[in-house]
Amino acid sequence: MANIALITGATSGIGEACAKLLAAQQYNLILTGRREDRLEKLAADLNNGYNVEVAIAAFDVRNREDVVKNLDSLPPHWKNVDVLINNAGLSQGLDPINAGSYEDWDTMIDTNVKGLLYVSKVVTNWMIHNRGGQVINIGSIAGKEVYPNGNVYCASKHAVDALTKGMRIDLLNHGIRVTSVNPGAVETEFSEVRFKGDKARAKKVYEGFEPLIAKDIADTIWFVISRPAHVNINDITVMPTAQASATLFNRN
Template sequence: MKDKIVFITGASSGIGKGCARKFASKGSDLILNARNVNALEALKIELESEYDIHIYLLPFDVCDREAIKTSLMSLPEKWRKIDVLINNAGLVIGMDKEHEGKLDEWDIVIDTNIKGLLAVTRLIVPGMVECGKGHIINIGSIAGEGAYPGGSVYCATKAAVKALSDGLRIDLVDTPLRVTNIKPGMVETNFSVIRFRGDKQTADRFYEGIHALSGDDIAETVYFAASAPAHVQIAEVLLMPTNQATSTISYKGNKK
């Protein structure tokens, strides 16, 4: 992936940050997006000092369509030919039952996980088609395989990511572009702290007794898909910790 340009949304932590480190280590230049400007700037300093690469920061909220448009239009010409788009930005807030959830929180989850992914894809992929090359990697979830208690809205958004990935792959079938949906199981990142509305102790207890995946683990799989030969399209990958079988069945009898 040397001399490639990789665009990553939600790059300031977790899976996005893991992907930034992995692709930087392989010589890719990066366009990094997130809302947390300070975290992005710190990551840029870290990676540019460690690897012979260049990083361009685009801090915006993927829920803000105008900000996406303005930011992408502001890219210097040399940064506009994006080789890999990693739609990673996503979140879940709460574990409420569907008839008890908060509509405003659902709006944020849907706007980020579905509409944000769609907007970024819509604005970047035409340039890939014009260049005759590109790879779109969407970070889905095992949650898209079926609903679980307290997660119906989030599960619905990740089922949508699968449908959008499959649909885009169909729409691009007459092009050299590739589309991949990566579906992680239990990943221990700040994601769960947001799920539990900032309660880190509850988030930590969720992973007790199981060796969960890390953001770096997911990044390895993302890179594997992106570095496959041009004629190989890894359409979908479901990956879980060894002691997880489904979104609702896991064994937590082992210490980390």
């Protein structure tokens, strides 16, 4: 029987790259995201390209009822999930704390922290029933450092770091491996989302150096997944060669 991976935020960036890599490794996939049209196209491409089974569930991880309803309604055989990749996450705005937007704060906390919790609660209970599994939470260099105007986003990713450690402790006796993968600068839609669709401003984030791409993080995640069952990579931070910290870059 093929392994099954569930990936949140699979419609673009790191989530989409993970879906393609795991399909190539003959994993059957449950793909979730907000944009159903993108999920349908990705599912068709993976099914045709790799002959794997793909289930899709379009929902926003911020909506607890939708998370539970969509995941619980999956057929029983799809609940034998071997790997959960909690990838759904975002940043909104880049303002000092006194000028921050309440709406941006809610969006980041509800997506990055509460959304991760909602999905994890459902899927880790499946894993406990199945006597094993692996959870990979996508953190960030922002979960290791705090940088100017990153306040709430950094706080949300620090929360992911703490939750990963808590999960590892709480799920220890169930044989469930738990890992945090923390990217530095990765050129995806991330900055476009942060800057509300301002493509020119987003592009400037990556000027003057070679950033990571989504596949680099997917490759790292595959390394984590492919370790022997007795090996757990607790925490891994991945940055471009041209990046030394959250704010320090060698720009040509």
